[in-house]
Amino acid sequence: MAEDSDLERTEPASGRRLEQAREEGNVPRSRELGSLLVLMAGVASLWVLGGWVYQRMLLVTRAGLSLEPAQVRDPAAMIAALDSQFTDALTTLLPLFLVLVLASMAAPVAVGGFNVSTKALSFQASRLNPISGLTRLFSLQGLSELVKALLKAALLGWIGFSVMKSRGEQSLHLMLMAVEPGLSEFAEMLLMATVTLVSGLALIALFDVPFQLWQYYSKLKMTKDELKQEFKQQEGDPQIKARIRQRQREMARRRMMQEVPKADVVVTNPTHYAVAIRYDGASMKAPRVVAKGADLVAQQIREIARANQVPLLEAPPLARALYRYTEIGDDVPSALYTAVAEVMAWVFTLRHATAHGVTPPPEPTHLPVPPRLDPANAAAGPR
Numbered sequence: 001m002a003e004d005s006d007l008e009r010t011e012p013a014s015g016r017r018l019e020q021a022r023e024e025g026n027v028p029r030s031r032e033l034g035s036l037l038v039l040m041a042g043v044a045s046l047w048v049l050g051g052w053v054y055q056r057m058l059l060v061t062r063a064g065l066s067l068e069p070a071q072v073r074d075p076a077a078m079i080a081a082l083d084s085q086f087t088d089a090l091t092t093l094l095p096l097f098l099v100l101v102l103a104s105m106a107a108p109v110a111v112g113g114f115n116v117s118t119k120a121l122s123f124q125a126s127r128l129n130p131i132s133g134l135t136r137l138f139s140l141q142g143l144s145e146l147v148k149a150l151l152k153a154a155l156l157g158w159i160g161f162s163v164m165k166s167r168g169e170q171s172l173h174l175m176l177m178a179v180e181p182g183l184s185e186f187a188e189m190l191l192m193a194t195v196t197l198v199s200g201l202a203l204i205a206l207f208d209v210p211f212q213l214w215q216y217y218s219k220l221k222m223t224k225d226e227l228k229q230e231f232k233q234q235e236g237d238p239q240i241k242a243r244i245r246q247r248q249r250e251m252a253r254r255r256m257m258q259e260v261p262k263a264d265v266v267v268t269n270p271t272h273y274a275v276a277i278r279y280d281g282a283s284m285k286a287p288r289v290v291a292k293g294a295d296l297v298a299q300q301i302r303e304i305a306r307a308n309q310v311p312l313l314e315a316p317p318l319a320r321a322l323y324r325y326t327e328i329g330d331d332v333p334s335a336l337y338t339a340v341a342e343v344m345a346w347v348f349t350l351r352h353a354t355a356h357g358v359t360p361p362p363e364p365t366h367l368p369v370p371p372r373l374d375p376a377n378a379a380a381g382p383r
Helices: 002-007 013-024 031-064 070-074 075-112 130-137 140-166 169-176 180-220 224-235 237-263 296-307 318-324 334-356
Strands: 265-268 273-280 288-294 310-313
Touching: 031 180, 075 180, 140 180, 140 288, 180 224, 237 273, 237 288, 265 296, 265 318, 265 334, 273 296, 273 318, 273 334, 288 296, 288 318, 296 310, 318 334
Parallel strands: 265 310
Antiparallel strands: 265 273, 273 288
8 A cells, every 4th residue: 555655646745846847848827817918918909009000000991991093004113102001000900919019928937937947849759659648638637628629609699699689780870880980889899898808808808717727737746756756866865965064074083093103192091082282383372173073983093003102181171172163173261271281282292202202291281271171070161
């Protein structure tokens, strides 16, 4: 049962899945909304520019129905007149055409947003497969589109029939009217019919847009296994990431161990912690922690220090404080300057004694480590 549930597309599409769909040109679209916006733009344009368009087209119509004797006798003059009338008609209707083009371009953006994809234009042989076409035709989506088309045709047909029935006698009277009042009456009838059709399309689009969005996101739903695979691809396989982190820690540890032979002293706990300190007055403002570790790492630091004759100093409070409040590469905290200064003075004295064969100095004890910096102290807190 668990395997069956993993194969069911019950999970919403992830952000990556939606992004891939947009890259392929797959975005939600509503044809009904596109038709509605185009018709609304046309009605609004006629509402605003109707008077101007009417006057211009009236002049064009009059010029077309008037023939000069010279035009009848001279074909060139007739062609020139027709060309002039065509240009006037085109310039008159051009603003309406531009508005309709912009509306048709804005319709897809209204649902799916602005998207540019060249993959949608690429050739796909499956689109030419008649079997695939028949499969889509008789699919659930094809059936829904058929039902929607029939309902749309029925609604718009009923609206058109109602308009024609209410304006039937008025339409017949247009043939008996003069040109100017006839055109005015026809424009009014056309505008009212268009407004009625727009109302019907608005009702259809009101149901179609949510349906298209639901259908789009339903198709992009994912199974639980797909979500897991996508997460692994984006975030990386947890096992691989764990191995990478382990390798990074190993590499960082090797680099750290390479700095231990260069240290001036290693402060120990004596067994739990080990912190290697180095100081170069020419390049450092204060002594610097070059390596630190606990337990097994601390043991490795001590072994490397002994092999390279780096002094070891047992100072538990100082070792605990340095391990807790410093990172590799950090300077010693200012609150520990005095304690570390005593350690460095002991190191320099020890080097001098070793070089001249004299008695080595005693190891410093009771180093001035503030109790608040010692993690072993109950009152210890951050710096």
